[in-house]
Amino acid sequence: MFDHFGLLAPFYEKLIKPKDPEELWRMADLPTAGALLDAGGGTGRVAQFMRDKASEVIVADLSIKMLQQAKTKRGIRMVCTHSEMLPFPSGYFERVIMVDALHHVCDQAQTADELWRVLKPGGRLVIEEPDVRTGMVKLAAVAEKLALMQSHFLSPPEIAALFERQNARTRIACDGYIAWIVVEKQM
Numbered sequence: 434m435f436d437h438f439g440l441l442a443p444f445y446e447k448l449i450k451p452k453d454p455e456e457l458w459r460m461a462d463l464p465t466a467g468a469l470l471d472a473g474g475g476t477g478r479v480a481q482f483m484r485d486k487a488s489e490v491i492v493a494d495l496s497i498k499m500l501q502q503a504k505t506k507r508g509i510r511m512v513c514t515h516s517e518m519l520p521f522p523s524g525y526f527e528r529v530i531m532v533d534a535l536h537h538v539c540d541q542a543q544t545a546d547e548l549w550r551v552l553k554p555g556g557r558l559v560i561e562e563p564d565v566r567t568g569m570v571k572l573a574a575v576a577e578k579l580a581l582m583q584s585h586f587l588s589p590p591e592i593a594a595l596f597e598r599q600n601a602r603t604r605i606a607c608d609g610y611i612a613w614i615v616v617e618k619q620m
Contacts, residue, residue, distance in 0.1 A: 449533075454482035457530065460559045460606070460613050463487065467527025467556070472516050472548060473534025477503030484508035487528060493519060517543040521551045529558040536562060536586045545595035554600075554620045560592055564612040589614055 457479070461469075463486035471480040474492035476499050484490045484507070491510045492503050500511040514520055516531075516538050529548050538544045552558050563570040565586035587595075589605045589612040596603050600619040605612060 449478070451478045451482065454479070456608075456613075457482075457532070457559065457561065458486060460561075460615055461486075461528050461530055462557050463528065465527045467553065468525060469528040469530065470519075470521070470526045470548075470551060472519070472529060472531040472544075473537065474530075474532070475499035475503070475534075477506045477509050477511075479530065479532045480509050481506045483530070491521075515539070517547055519547045519551050523550050524553045524556075526551050527553050527556045529556070530561070531559075532561045533563065535560055535592065536565075536584045539583070541585065541587060541592075542595055545592075549596060549598065549601075549616075549618070552616075552618045554618050556618050558596075558616040558618070560614040560616075562587070562589070562592060562612055562614070564589060564607055564610050567610040569610050 465487050467487065468489040469483050469487035471492045473494055474480050475494050475496060477492050480490050480492045490508060491512055493512045493514050494500050495515055497513055500513055503509055503511050512520065517540050529552050535541060548558055563573060565571060566588055589607065592614045593603045593605055596616045602617040602619060604615050
């Protein structure tokens with residue numbers, strides 16, 4: 434399988450600029466006194482804005498070359514791992530974020546289970562994904578298929594359905610072509 438992200442790593446942030454983090458801070462209810470996981474966080478382009486908002490910030494990503502780029506950012510710990518098998522104890526993170534990455538994982542249901550497992554009771558999980566219901570994202574999904582990426586986009590309601598659990602409170606917010614699925618793990 435071709436390593437698209439390894440190839441893109443050196444100039445990823447030049448192609449995909451970090452956004453203003455204010456909306457994500459609000460969605461994730463930051464700051465927090467606990468630890469924050471940026472699952473699928475690659476180069477740390479999002480995590481770099483979280484380091485003063487949590488006691489510990491960890492970027493977990495499968496691409497070693499993306500994580501090498503994250504090394505240039507202070508205050509972030511990197512872990513090379515599949516999102517389907519996170520090497521953290523259950524309930525370790527007060528906040529978990531996954532930005533523009535769920536459509537790239539191998540098994541979205543298993544990833545959702547792992548993100549839920551490592552989230553502390555009373556914690557909050559935010560998944561930010563392009564909204565595949567919009568025309569622009571549909572074109573991006575076709576482009577990724579043509580580039581032989583294994584992407585699989587889910588609609589915001591389909592993502593929310595991955596977290597249908599007795600002690601989960603889920604809401605969806607959308608702005609243009611971006612959707613946030615916010616999941617709170619009730620005590």
